[in-house]
Amino acid sequence: MKKTSAIRWLYQELPSLVREGVLSDDAAQRIKQYYGDVGSKNKIQLALTIFAIIGAIWIGLGIILLFAHNWDMLSRLQRTLLAFLPTIISSGFVCFAVIKNKQSVAMREGFGILNMICVGATISLITQIYNISGDISSFLIAWMLITVPLVYLLSASLPALFYLICITLWAGMSQYEAGQAVLFWPLSAIIMPYYIKNVIKRPNASQWLSAAIFLCYTVAIGLCLEQVLPGLWILVYSAYFAAMYLTGTWWSDKVSSLWTVPFRKLGIIAIVVLAHILSSYWPWENIGWYNYHKSVQYVSWAGLFDYVVLIVAAFFAVYFLIQTVKRRKDFEAAFGAIPIVAVFGLALGGGGKHSHLSGWLFSAYLLSLGVISILTGVRERRLGITNIGILIVAMVIFSRFMEFEIGIITRAVVFIFAGACFLAANVALSKKIKGGENG
């Protein structure tokens, strides 16, 4: 079987091989004709997958509507038997795909998500038949646990994505209902072997799952933190975002794959947003051991998991930060250093009288990130990074600026001046890049 990623790599190498005289232009064209257009085949496959999924969802919803139309005229026994039909039919499709070892991505993804929806529909229908109330969190977790094997049986990413989103929702509901959302971690670990295998075998097809993992874990950390020790979230989130970002940059240097893109892009955004939040005073007030929560509303044993999450995130953050520094990647190392700055912030003034110093420390950190980004963008002639740097600097200046009592006219003049500087920097850098390209 042809490997799309290998063919795509070969196509990227062909121009340099022709330029160096290793292959003739004619030979390069024959190679392309032999392997065909990789991009369009992938697009066709993607379209097929999408249509299969939409078709599967419509079939599921249509079946439910048919039942709903004559519902009142049926006895409870009849309704109960009909409620099982979606699950039985969709399970039949899944069995067919697994036993016949079907390789079609569209079929596997479509059947997988169809079965997930149909099982949820069956449980919902029974809930209605017996007027079962409340406890949506129990329904969600049961639904997910009996459908998650689809991820491995069908090697399907869509069920994995759906599962991750639903257990994140479950964690939110569970926490709201005074349950224990900390179970999110072992539940999310269930799909990790599939994700790792997918990254190895189909690295460019794992972007969405990578993005979902990043976002769902970000939400779950906030939900699961017992917060027995106020302010621990500062260390946890800074270590987590740094770990994710540096993991993405480290792997992207090793292999050119798309699965690292969400970690890099979302990671850098998250670090900037977190640093901006921490440049305020309020996160640093009333935190630390002196404010430890001992009320019965806080579960001490669940608080232990806060430290476990912190240790794991910090381990990866520090490890990859050291690797990044060794590779002399100043730009990445600067952003990845946020947990270290957080430690200094906590030591400086967390919870005490000098909490404003911690805010100023992060303002200085954010400003330095902006300057480093600008310098890196100018040096490497990357307009995007330069603009990110200018935006960060502008954000810091405006945030600190808005704290002072200054008149509207003065603010307007400053905004206009800052905007003009922004535009001028872009124009100058664009000219420099074009000048460099022209030799």
Added chain:
Amino acid sequence: MDNKKYILVAMVAAQIILPANMIFQRENVLRYGLTYRFETAPVDPYDALRGRYVVLSVKNRSFEYKGGKEVVDGQTVYLLLEKDSDGYAYIKDILLQPPRLRNYIKTKVSYKRGNQLYFDLPFDRFYMNEYKAPKAEELYRKFSREGKKDGYVLVRVLNGAAVIEDLYLGGKPISGLFDN
């Protein structure tokens, strides 16, 4: 492939067994449970209907707790039930451990005001055909007004579980009101 087949069989079995177990538990309560009538209480007209079910509220869903142990919101408790002189159910006592009796409901504390504990009872909705639901809402509010005892939800209770058998308005089951 053999491992996959075992996992497939286990998954399909779980997908059948879980809903079947839900049905079995509730059918068991409906068949062998004790019958209680819970008098309906008025609900906010906006809340009376959500989607295709009528929101139910019952009177006597609070209890003044005088036990020594602290009870917090969301804590699981066990409500011992009894019937008053009119045959309507009320909460006789609250226990923090399951009793060796049949006439209790397992539930959670919704909120408390001082010693008064309020509960989320596991029968707060009655599913209706969506086209009949507006009329059902109107009837529910009519028969649940303060001072009237014309509405009640008939519940079967067994070993902590409670299942709605029917909703009665004006002495008649709600389905019967629409048949007429």
